[in-house]
Amino acid sequence: MTPRTALTIAGSDSGGGAGIQADLRTFFAHGVHGLVALTAVTVQNSLGVQGFTEIPADVVTAQIKAVASDMGVNAAKTGMLATAEIIRAVAKTLDEVEVGPFVVDPVAASMTGDPLLREDALEAIRTELFPRATLITPNLDEVRLLTGVQVVDAASQRAAAEALLEFGSRWVLVKGGHMQGTAECVDLLSDGREYLELTGPRYETENTHGGGDTLASAITASLAKGASVPDAVAAGKKFIERCVAEGYPLGAGVGPVSPFWVLDKS
Numbered sequence: 001m002t003p004r005t006a007l008t009i010a011g012s013d014s015g016g017g018a019g020i021q022a023d024l025r026t027f028f029a030h031g032v033h034g035l036v037a038l039t040a041v042t043v044q045n046s047l048g049v050q051g052f053t054e055i056p057a058d059v060v061t062a063q064i065k066a067v068a069s070d071m072g073v074n075a076a077k078t079g080m081l082a083t084a085e086i087i088r089a090v091a092k093t094l095d096e097v098e099v100g101p102f103v104v105d106p107v108a109a110s111m112t113g114d115p116l117l118r119e120d121a122l123e124a125i126r127t128e129l130f131p132r133a134t135l136i137t138p139n140l141d142e143v144r145l146l147t148g149v150q151v152v153d154a155a156s157q158r159a160a161a162e163a164l165l166e167f168g169s170r171w172v173l174v175k176g177g178h179m180q181g182t183a184e185c186v187d188l189l190s191d192g193r194e195y196l197e198l199t200g201p202r203y204e205t206e207n208t209h210g211g212g213d214t215l216a217s218a219i220t221a222s223l224a225k226g227a228s229v230p231d232a233v234a235a236g237k238k239f240i241e242r243c244v245a246e247g248y249p250l251g252a253g254v255g256p257v258s259p260f261w262v263l264d265k266s
C-alpha cells in the first residue's frame, strides 16, 4: 500500500544526525514516505558547522512544486532555510501548491551555536512563514531571538507562547529542552485557548544532536497520517524522549539522538 507522504524543506547535515537526514529517518520510523526540498548543504560534524552553501531559491521552489504536483504532500515541515530569499520563495510556493498541515521549526543556529541562517532571515521567518503555519516549534534560544522573552519558568514559557501566537501561527510549541536546572523537560503547546504541558524525564546525556529536527519531523509524520495537532505533539514528545534516551556517541563532540529503537520491534 502506498504510505502517506511528508515533505521536509531543510538543509543537509553531512554528519547525518540533524537536518534532512534526521527528518528522513524519522519519517521512515513512522512509516511515512519522505519527500525533500533541499535548501542548503552544510559542512558539519559532531564538533559543529564549518560552513554552508545555500541552494538557489528557484531550485527550492522547483523541488516543492515537482513533488507536490506529482506525488502529493500530506504534511510539510521546514528546518534550516538559510536565507530570506529562500524563505520568501517557500512562502510564495506554499500559496500555489497544497501541502496539508505545515510545521515551521525556526532553525536559527546549531546547538553548538553556529549560525544556520543569514542575519536578515529570522524576520522573514516571522512575517512570511509563521502566518502560514499550523504549528511552530521554537527552542528557548529561538524564542528569545523572536520575542525577546527569556524563558526561565512556567510563567515565562506561557508568556512566550502568547507572544509567539501574535505572529499568526495556529499553534505554538515552546520546547523546554534548554531550560536550566529542571529535573523534567516540559514543552508547552498552545493555540491561545488551550495550554497543554507535555512533561517527560530529562535524561543525562551529551548526545542530543538533531533532537529538535527529530521532534518536528515526528509531529509532521503524525499530521501526515491525519492526527490532530495535540495528538501529533503528544506522540512526537514520546518519540523524541526515547530517541534522546538512546542517543549515541559518534565523533569527539555531540552525538545524535537515535530513532533506531523502532527497529527492535521487527
Ligand SMILES: Nc1ncnc2c1ncn2[C@@H]1O[C@H](COP(=O)(O)OP(=O)(O)OP(=O)(O)O)[C@@H](O)[C@H]1O
Binding pocket: 110, 111, 138, 139, 140, 175, 176, 177, 178, 185, 186, 187, 200, 201, 202, 203, 204, 205, 208, 209, 210, 211, 212, 213, 215, 237, 240, 241, 244
Ligand atoms: N536531556 C533531555 N532529556 C529528555 N528530553 C529532552 C532532553 N533534551 C531535549 N529534550 C526534548 O527534546 C525535544 C527537543 O528539545 P530542544 O529544546 O532541545 O530543541 P532544539 O534545541 O531545537 O533541539 P536541538 O538539540 O536539535 O538543537 C523537546 O521535546 C525536549 O523536551
Ligand SMILES: Cc1ncc(CO)c(N)n1
Binding pocket: 010, 011, 012, 013, 018, 019, 020, 042, 044, 079, 080, 107, 109, 110, 111, 116, 209, 210, 211, 212, 213
Ligand atoms: C542542516 C541542519 N539543520 C538543522 C540543524 C539543527 O539541529 C543542524 N544542525 N543542521
